[in-house]
Amino acid sequence: MLTIGDLSKATGVKVPTIRYYEQMGLLSHAERSEGNQRRYSSGERDRLTFIRHARDLGLTIDAIRELIELSQHPERPCHDADRIAAEQLSTVRRKIERLQKLEAELVRITSHCHSDQIRDCYVIRALANHDLCQDEHD
């Protein structure tokens, strides 16, 4: 049996975060030692690894809860799991698109400032005046 600290080291998830996940229902209530400390089995370590991996991929707590729920019904069709992953993919793609617009705009703003004084600073002027933008970025 692992202590919460062992589990933390094994998965790279911080101790208070593990407790938080338990509270959020991603991990079931852990068994306790006589002195009321949490003790974990390797099955729980695997689940936490799953959670960490999903969080790293940007999935929300709710989506992960849903995936865990699904993973407990091996006989069910897996289109829900596919859908969750696909939705996350399009969320990520939307974010990338938006950030690339911001990147372009920031490159433009930062490369156009050849002034030494705030008075003529392109950064400040560009922010004040959306019309200076090449492109809609919001």
Added chain:
Amino acid sequence: MLTIGDLSKATGVKVPTIRYYEQMGLLSHAERSEGNQRRYSSGERDRLTFIRHARDLGLTIDAIRELIELSQHPERPCHDADRIAAEQLSTVRRKIERLQKLEAELVRITSHCHSDQIRDCYVIRALANHDLCQDEHD
């Protein structure tokens, strides 16, 4: 003079958000009507436009506060403004890089699931097992 609703329409910033910005010190305390309602001039509209534009570019409230502070000293050198914009650019680039790794991983996960059942679902298996990843994505 504009009411807070007029200002909201003019800038696309929601009414409670305008009040929030005032509280955060991005907008100065507005003048009030006899009945204690906020009234704005076009100068304040311009400042809010500036704030919105900066927020759209992902700048934090603190960074914006700093830029506003700078913009009020036209005679100062503008390297601080340049620095803020450049920092934001590298933040954006780091985010894009990370998201592109996630995108690749999600594409791989979603395109490999040819199962109909959770039992063999690649999505679930990939999440459970980081070793299936091509690449470190965190």
Added chain:
DNA sequence: CTTGAAGCTCAAGCAGCTTGAGGGTTTATG
């Protein structure tokens, strides 16, 4: 048996808003 590391719970804090309750003000219309 003591001591220091690690564990416990509960509450509050972070960013950047949003939402809701319970009011008061303005303004258009009859």
Added chain:
DNA sequence: CATAAACCCTCAAGCTGCTTGAGCTTCAAG
């Protein structure tokens, strides 16, 4: 000029996904 709709006010709490802190208990090594 009265009334009603639309708008405004303040203050407090909620959202996500944790993190931090206080104040206390348990565990393991020496």
